[in-house]
Amino acid sequence: MHWTPRRENFRALLEGDKCIHPGSVYDAMSARMAEDIGFEVGMFAGSTASLAVLGAPDLIVLTLTEFAGQAYRINRAGNLPLMVDADHGYGNALNVKRTVEELETAGVAGLTIEDTDLPRPYGTTKPQLISIEEGVGKMKAALAGRQDKTLSIAGRTSAPGITGIEDAIARAKAYEKAGVDAMFFAGVKTRPELEAIAAEIKIPIFLGSTPPEINDTEYLGGQNVRIALRGHAPIHAAMKAAYDTLKTLREGALSSDIENVAGGDLKDMMIRGSDYKKWMKDFLASG
Amino acid sequence: MHPASVFDAMSARMAEDLGFEMGMFSGSVGSLSVLGVPDIVLLTLSEFAAQAYRINRAGNLPLAVDADHGYGNALNVRRTVEELETAGVVALSIEDTDLPRPYGTSKNRLIPIKEGMDKIRAALDARQDPNLVIAARTTVGITPFEEVVERAKAYATTGVDALFFAGMKTREQLEQVSDAVDLPIGLGSTPPVLSGDLDYLSSKNVKSALQGHLPIHAAMKAAYDTLKALREGTPPGEIENVAGGDLKDMMIRGKDYKAWLKDFLASG
Numbered sequence: 001m002h003w004t005p006r007r008e009n010f011r012a013l014l015e016g017d018k019c020i021h022p023g024s025v026y027d028a029m030s031a032r033m034a035e036d037i038g039f040e041v042g043m044f045a046g047s048t049a050s051l052a053v054l055g056a057p058d059l060i061v062l063t064l065t066e067f068a069g070q071a072y073r074i075n076r077a078g079n080l081p082l083m084v085d086a087d088h089g090y091g092n093a094l095n096v097k098r099t100v101e102e103l104e105t106a107g108v109a110g111l112t113i114e115d116t117d118l119p120r121p122y123g124t125t126k127p128q129l130i131s132i133e134e135g136v137g138k139m140k141a142a143l144a145g146r147q148d149k150t151l152s153i154a155g156r157t158s159a160p161g162i163t164g165i166e167d168a169i170a171r172a173k174a175y176e177k178a179g180v181d182a183m184f185f186a187g188v189k190t191r192p193e194l195e196a197i198a199a200e201i202k203i204p205i206f207l208g209s210t211p212p213e214i215n216d217t218e219y220l221g222g223q224n225v226r227i228a229l230r231g232h233a234p235i236h237a238a239m240k241a242a243y244d245t246l247k248t249l250r251e252g253a254l255s256s257d258i259e260n261v262a263g264g265d266l267k268d269m270m271i272r273g274s275d276y277k278k279w280m281k282d283f284l285a286s287g
Numbered sequence: 288m289h290p291a292s293v294f295d296a297m298s299a300r301m302a303e304d305l306g307f308e309m310g311m312f313s314g315s316v317g318s319l320s321v322l323g324v325p326d327i328v329l330l331t332l333s334e335f336a337a338q339a340y341r342i343n344r345a346g347n348l349p350l351a352v353d354a355d356h357g358y359g360n361a362l363n364v365r366r367t368v369e370e371l372e373t374a375g376v377v378a379l380s381i382e383d384t385d386l387p388r389p390y391g392t393s394k395n396r397l398i399p400i401k402e403g404m405d406k407i408r409a410a411l412d413a414r415q416d417p418n419l420v421i422a423a424r425t426t427v428g429i430t431p432f433e434e435v436v437e438r439a440k441a442y443a444t445t446g447v448d449a450l451f452f453a454g455m456k457t458r459e460q461l462e463q464v465s466d467a468v469d470l471p472i473g474l475g476s477t478p479p480v481l482s483g484d485l486d487y488l489s490s491k492n493v494k495s496a497l498q499g500h501l502p503i504h505a506a507m508k509a510a511y512d513t514l515k516a517l518r519e520g521t522p523p524g525e526i527e528n529v530a531g532g533d534l535k536d537m538m539i540r541g542k543d544y545k546a547w548l549k550d551f552l553a554s555g
Contacts (some may be wrong), residue, residue: 021517023514023517023518024514027320027323028321028322028323029319029323029507029510030510030514032323033510033511033514033515034514037511037514037515037518038518039514039518050539051297051538051539052295053296053341054296054341054344054345055295055296055297055300055345055538055539055540056539056540056544057539057541057544059544059548069337073321073322076322077322077323120548120552120554122552122553122554123552123553123554124552124554125554125555215522230517230522230523231523233513233517233523233526233529234509234510234513234514234517235510236529236530236535237509237510237512237513237526237528237529237530238506238507238509238510239297239506239529239530239534239535239538240509240528240529240530240531240534241502241505241506241508241509241510241528242294242297242298242301242502242503242505242506242509243301243530243534243538244505245501245502245505246291246298246301246302246305246307246502247301247305249289249291249498249501250291250305250306250307254479254482254483254498255482255498255499255501256479258501258505260505260508260509261501261504261505261507261508262504262505262507262508262511263508266507266508266511267504267507270319270323270507270511271318271319271323271324271325272323272324273325276324276325276327280327280388284388284390284391284392285390285391286388286390286391286392286393287393
């Protein structure tokens with residue numbers, strides 16, 4: 001498949017002046033939903049991938065192969081530019097390079113590599129960061145792994161909540177110098193924090209969770225924030241809906257009594273039924 | 288019994304926690320959960336077996352799967368059984384529909400009975416663990432009902448463990464096949480005249496009656512409604528009907544990980 005056009009669309013958003021909220025997606029159908037509903041970008045997080053593929057907590061037990069496989073399932077379903085959270089790049093800088101190669105092949109439009117020390121080191125209870133030097137090496141390895149220059153590679157740091165805003169800025173400047181296209185910050189809580197960051201770096205800013213104080217897309221756009229996540233409610237809604245349905249059936253309800261399931265129209269839209277109807281006619285002399 | 292229709296790791300855990308004796312992973316649901324495509328055999332064996340493995344590794348629920356036509360001819364059926372056995376399924380069905388849809392046809396049709404029997408023989412031959420249950424599956428409504436009975440009898444002679452019928456509509460039809468063959472019966476969609484009366488079904492040797500595949504359709508609608516509400520500006524905190532901490536923690540087996548973090552990583 002040809003992934004470059006969606007990467008160019010993603011880059012155009014980064015070069016614009018607006019902040020957008022991506023749709024949190026986790027499989028082929030949720031990606032189609034996000035595209036149909038009008039989201040400009042889909043976001044596939046490491047935490048969501050752990051849920052969708054394994055039903056595991058966000059503790060890096062998912063493999064790169066599984067993550068890239070699910071990203072490919074998402075990408076092949078439509079044309080939504082997909083941004084993925086590639087965690088720490090599944091190992092050291094050489095694993096980062098491999099991560100970029102696999103995710104580029106899987107069709108992602110943008111990816112982040114973070115400088116958290118993952119998986120959790122022995123004897124620690126709180127997240128900690130790798131050194132800036134190692135972080136720079138990982139960013140350089142990520143950029144070296146890229147073949148399609150339209151693929152966006154962002155550095156990601158959780159420094160705001162671990163070591164503080166000054167360290168976050170120092171890291172962002174170092175990664176910017178290494179050549180990353182954007183910088184993702186997790187744990188920014190206040191407007192002064194964001195403004196201190198925005199004053200120091202020129203590349204576009206991505207934010208993880210956005211607390212109410214800063215959750216104003218116009219303000220965020222003015223601070224060079226191009227992407228702000230808003231949690232991962234869709235997969236949690238799907239989880240609850242499946243659970244409630246199985247529970248009701250197990251308690252003796254008949255299928256016909258079950259409410260709130262996708263009807264024919266929504267399902268047909270999600271499977272692109274009209275395309276298949278046409279292809280069956282055109283290519284199989286069927287129907 | 289009614290198996291639970293499951294489609295991924297978490298739905299399998301839900302079914303197990305809720306007390307279902309068995310999970311069912313069908314080809315149509317595999318097509319939806321992996322690719323989001325219609326049930327027209329576009330999914331590959333590799334993709335289907337991998338999703339079955341994801342389901343099986345999540346817990347201990349016995350999983351029956353609908354292996355469609357075995358992804359090709361009788362040799363592909365052998366391969367299908369090998370891959371699905373490795374993926375951990377407890378039962379699988381191989382059907383005698385001519386799939387994928389042959390050129391120039393608009394309705395499903397069946398392969399000859401002899402080819403169907405040989406496909407079942409290939410399936411039985413490929414099995415390494417004798418505890419894996421293999422069922423022959425045929426569809427009611429394509430050919431006259433006498434042929435359904437004839438196929439059931441023919442497949443029974445291969446040594447297959449069970450018979451699975453899609454499209455069974457009436458009690459008379461069910462009684463004809465349960466009189467003709469002495470094998471456990473599985474039913475696909477169960478119309479109102481058959482569903483909801485497990486005692487009657489048990490008396491006709493029906494061991495498993497599917498109730499459709501509502502869970503994945505409920506998940507589909509919930510994800511759609513949530514994305515739509517977010518796109519229309521609803522703040523994430525105001526979105527209702529999402530899994531809260533308790534349900535999520537149960538689904539990710541959070542307690543196990545907490546214990547393992549403490550035991551093996553000296554963490555927490």
